[in-house]
Amino acid sequence: MLSVVKSGGVVGIDGFVVDVEVNISQGLPQFITVGLPDTAVKESRERVRSAIVSAGYRFPVKKIVVNLAPADIPKQGTLYDLPVAVGILVSSEIIPPERVEDYAFIGELALDGSLRRIRGALSITSGLKEAGITKVIIPEESSFEAALIDGVEVYGFKNLREIVDFLKGYLDKKPVQVDIEAVLSEGAVYPDFSEIKGQHSVKRAMEIAAAGFHNLLMIGSPGSGKSMMAKAFPSILPPISFREAIETTKIHSIAGILDGFIVRSRPFRAPHHTSSDIALIGGGSFPKPGEVSLAHNGVLFLDEFPEFKRTALEVLRQPIEDRQVVISRASGRYVFPAKFQLLAAANPCPCGYSNDPLRECKCSPVEIRRYRSKLSGPIVDRIDMISWVSSIPPEELSSMSCGEDSSTIRERVIKAVEIQEKRFDGYPVNFNSEMSPSMIDRFVVLEDSAESLLISAARKYNLTARGFHRVLKVSRTIADLDGSEKVLVKHIVEALNYRLSDELYS
Numbered sequence: 038m039l040s041v042v043k044s045g046g047v048v049g050i051d052g053f054v055v056d057v058e059v060n061i062s063q064g065l066p067q068f069i070t071v072g073l074p075d076t077a078v079k080e081s082r083e084r085v086r087s088a089i090v091s092a093g094y095r096f097p098v099k100k101i102v103v104n105l106a107p108a109d110i111p112k113q114g115t116l117y118d119l120p121v122a123v124g125i126l127v128s129s130e131i132i133p134p135e136r137v138e139d140y141a142f143i144g145e146l147a148l149d150g151s152l153r154r155i156r157g158a159l160s161i162t163s164g165l166k167e168a169g170i171t172k173v174i175i176p177e178e179s180s181f182e183a184a185l186i187d188g189v190e191v192y193g194f195k196n197l198r199e200i201v202d203f204l205k206g207y208l209d210k211k212p213v214q215v216d217i218e219a220v221l222s223e224g225a226v227y228p229d230f231s232e233i234k235g236q237h238s239v240k241r242a243m244e245i246a247a248a249g250f251h252n253l254l255m256i257g258s259p260g261s262g263k264s265m266m267a268k269a270f271p272s273i274l275p276p277i278s279f280r281e282a283i284e285t286t287k288i289h290s291i292a293g294i295l296d297g298f299i300v301r302s303r304p305f306r307a308p309h310h311t312s313s314d315i316a317l318i319g320g321g322s323f324p325k326p327g328e329v330s331l332a333h334n335g336v337l338f339l340d341e342f343p344e345f346k347r348t349a350l351e352v353l354r355q356p357i358e359d360r361q362v363v364i365s366r367a368s369g370r371y372v373f374p375a376k377f378q379l380l381a382a383a384n385p386c387p388c389g390y391s392n393d394p395l396r397e398c399k400c401s402p403v404e405i406r407r408y409r410s411k412l413s414g415p416i417v418d419r420i421d422m423i424s425w426v427s428s429i430p431p432e433e434l435s436s437m438s439c440g441e442d443s444s445t446i447r448e449r450v451i452k453a454v455e456i457q458e459k460r461f462d463g464y465p466v467n468f469n470s471e472m473s474p475s476m477i478d479r480f481v482v483l484e485d486s487a488e489s490l491l492i493s494a495a496r497k498y499n500l501t502a503r504g505f506h507r508v509l510k511v512s513r514t515i516a517d518l519d520g521s522e523k524v525l526v527k528h529i530v531e532a533l534n535y536r537l538s539d540e541l542y543s
Contacts, residue, residue: 038060038061038127038128038129038130039058039059039060039128040058040059040060040124040127040128040134040137041056041057041058041059041124042056042057042059042120042121042123042124042127042137042142043055043056043057043120043137043140043141043142043165043170044056044057044116044117044119044120044141044142044143045116045141045143045161045162045164045165046110046112046113046114046116046161047156047157047160047161047164047291048110048369048371049324049371049372049373050157050160050287050288050291050326050372050373050374051160051164052157052160052161052162052163052164052165052167053110053164053168054141054164054165054168054170055105055106055107055112055117055120056104056105056106056107057103057104057105057117057120057121057124057142058103058104058105058106058124059101059102059103059121059124059125059127059128060101060102060104060128061097061099061100061101061125061128061129062099062100062102063099063100064099064100065100066098066099066100067100067101068082068086068101068103069100069101069102069103070082070103070105070121071102071103071104071105071108072103072104072105072106072107072108072112073105073108073109073110073111073112074105074112074113074117075111075112075113075114075323077113077114077115078105078112078113078114078115078117081115081117081118081121081146082121084115084118084145084146084147084148085118085121085122085125085146087148087149087150088118088122088146088147088148088149088150088197089122089125089126089150089197091148091149091150091197092150092196092197092198092201093198094126094129094131094201095129096125097125097128097129101125103121103124105117110369111323111368111369113323114145114155114156114157115145115153115155116143116144116145116155116156116157116161118144118145118146119142119143119144119145119146119152119174119176119197119200120141120142120143122146122197123137123142123200123204126201131201132201132204132205133204133205136204136205137204139172140170140172140173140174140192140204141165141170141172141173141174142173142174142175142200143155143158143161143173143174143175143176143179143183144174144175144176144179145176146197149196150196150197150198151195151196151197152175152176152177152178152194152195152196152197153176153178154176154178154179155175155176155179156290156291156292156293157287157290157291158175158179158182158183158290159182159183159185159186159283159286159287159290160287160290160291161183162175162183162186162189162191163186163287165189166186166188166189171188171189171190172189172190172192173189173190173191173192174192174194174200174203175191175192175193175194176193176194176195177193177194177195178193179193179298180192180193180213181193181213181215181298181299182286182290182295182298182299183213184212184213184214184215185215185217185283185286185298185299190212191212191213192210192212192213193213194210215298217279220299220301221276221277221279221282221299221301225271225301225302225305227268227269227270227271227272227305227443228265228268228269228272229269229272229442229443230266230269230272230273230440230441230442230443230446231439231440231441231442231443232265232269232439233262233265233266233269233439233440234429234437234438234439234440235429235437235440236261236262236266236426236427236429237440238424238425239255239262239266239424239426240266240440240441240446242255242422242424242535243266243270243273243424244273244446244449244450244518245422245511245514245515245518245535246270246378246380246421246422247270247273247274247275247446247447247450248449248450248453248454248514248517248518249421249453249457249468249469249470249510249511249513249514249517250378250467250468250469250470250471251378251421251422251469251470251510251511251514252357252378252379252380252381252419252420252421252422252470253378253379253380253381253420253421253422253423253424254342254381254382254383254417254420254422254423254424255267255380255381255382255383255423255424255425255426256382256383256384256385256423256424256425256426257382257384257385257425257426257427257428258384258385258389258390258393258395258396258426258428259384259389259390260428261426261427261428261429262426262429263340263382263426264340264382266426267307267338267340267380267382268305269443270305270336270338270380271302271303271305271335271336272443272447273443273446273447273450274303274335274336274447274450275447275450275451275454276302276451277300277301277302277303277334277335281303281334282299282300282301283299284333284334284374285300285303285304285333285334285335286298286299286300288326288330288331288333288373288374289304289331291325291326292325292326292331294331303334303335303336304331304332304333304334304335304336305332305335305336305338306328306331306332306335306336306337306338306377307338307339307340308328308337308339310339310340310341310342310344310345312328312345312349313346313349314346314348314349314352315327316328317329317349317352317353318352318353318356318362318364319362319364319373320364322366323368324364324366324371324373326362326373327362327373329353329356329362329375329377330362330373330374330375332375332377332378333374333375333376333377334376334377335377335378336377336378336380337377337378337379337380338380338381338382339379339380339381339382340381340382341382341383341384342381342382342383342412343383343384343408343409343411343412344411347411347413350411350412350413350416351413351415351416353379353416353419354415354416354419356375356377357379357419358419359375360374360375360376360471361373361374361375361376362375376471379419379420381420383412385405385409386398386400386404386405386408386409387400387404387405387408388400391405392425393428394427394428395428395430396428418501418503418504419503421470421507421510421511421535421536422511422535422536423535423536424535449518450518452518452520453514453517453518454468456517456520457469457517460480461476464476469510469511469513469514469517470510470514472510472513474506477506477509477510477513480513481509481510481512481513481524482522482523482524483523483524483529484523484524484525484526486526487512487524487525487526487528487529490526490529490530491505491508491509491529491533494529494533494537495508498537500536504536507536508529508532508533508536509524509532511532511535511536512524512528512529512531512532513528515528515531515532516528
């Protein structure tokens with residue numbers, strides 16, 4: 038008997054519908070799976086056989102052929118265990134065929150018939166909804182994640198036996214409900230800016246970066262506080278929206294690093310400087326998202342920036358500009374979102390004490406030049422702001438004030454973000470850093486003296502077109518923090534200071 042059970046799969050971060058066709062016929066007992074299955078899918082036959090027997094049903098001793106359609110798209114993972122088991126039970130006339138027509142089934146089976154959490158539940162459920170399937174049966178551990186998609190009834194179960202009883206009408210089950218507002222109110226806890234003494238100029242740079250989603254490079258001696266401020270940076274970022282949370286959750290779920298069932302705050306990723314190109318950008322035979330995608334809608338912090346391999350840094354150039362990563366393989370084209378905020382930290386020289394008033398630098402000019410040349414011109418040109426971090430003498434730390442706390446700074450950041458939301462209503466951007474040249478011409482209105490100053494500075498310091506536009510974007514953010522409709526001279530001066538700091542690092 039032939040049965041067809043709906044399921045789903047993932048390509049990149051997009052879900053699609055998979056028809057699991059199961060045919061049981063007379064012949065030598067065997068279990069064949071076709072439709073471009075990977076090793077995990079092929080091994081499902083042993084899990085399915087044991088799960089069905091453990092649930093109290095007889096496994097058919099006949100020829101079983103399973104086809105995963107469309108057959109030209111590779112299938113991977115363990116999420117097809119459940120639909121295959123249900124298909125076998127339907128073909129064995131244990132479950133009535135009409136009872137499975139309205140449902141899609143996703144889940145990994147343990148040998149005892151219990152259901153385990155799967156990757157990509159959110160993406161698959163979203164793809165099923167687009168295809169018109171609005172009822173999904175899934176492992177209980179993944180049910181809350183899938184229930185984030187509005188308009189889909191998600192039923193979570195602990196084991197195969199419960200699902201059979203539900204489909205036969207012996208068990209009553211209600212769809213899973215999720216309180217989105219309550220979930221997003223529980224964000225991660227980060228160090229507070231009030232714990233950091235001094236460094237007011239760097240804190241100001243971070244406030245501007247947070248308000249406009251600008252890339253920031255901090256340069257300073259070891260122990261000056263770069264890493265500590267970077268770890269406190271997420272505490273002043275605007276809260277993540279539900280739409281952004283859904284986008285980020287899809288990526289983290291596919292990567293298998295999802296904590297809970299939704300990303301509650303903007304991600305903060307800090308890969309080690311020994312990370313490979315693929316670890317940063319993503320890839321593999323079946324491409325998976327890299328660090329730039331895992332930091333989507335959040336922060337990618339690269340400590341010891343010049344110590345990263347040159348090739349690893351160069352692969353960042355395209356996603357910084359395009360906000361996405363495109364990976365082509367023989368099996369297809371994979372697109373991963375990568376709208377991240379780059380936050381980097383570097384020493385000014387190999388020993389770390391060049392320009393440090395407290396310690397003497399032991400590096401030769403050649404060594405300093407070689408060290409700084411690890412950061413190519415195109416990479417530095419894509420960084421909106423550069424801030425120098427000064428060392429604080431130990432004897433002054435006890436007398437220094439802590440300054441503002443993160444909540445106070447965050448309030449100003451949120452107000453500036455709200456201004457940008459109104460400004461870009463109807464546009465496919467959210468922050469000043471994302472403006473196109475035509476949008477800059479429309480929304481960055483300079484007073485006459487400010488325009489003259491910027492043009493003079495651009496000529497004097499040979500700013501590239503990209504550098505010129507980034508100064509305008511940063512100045513627009515500074516004006517938003519001041520609540521000014523026009524960009525004034527003081528806004529241009531401050532933006533230029535952050536831009537021209539790279540002259541000291543070249």
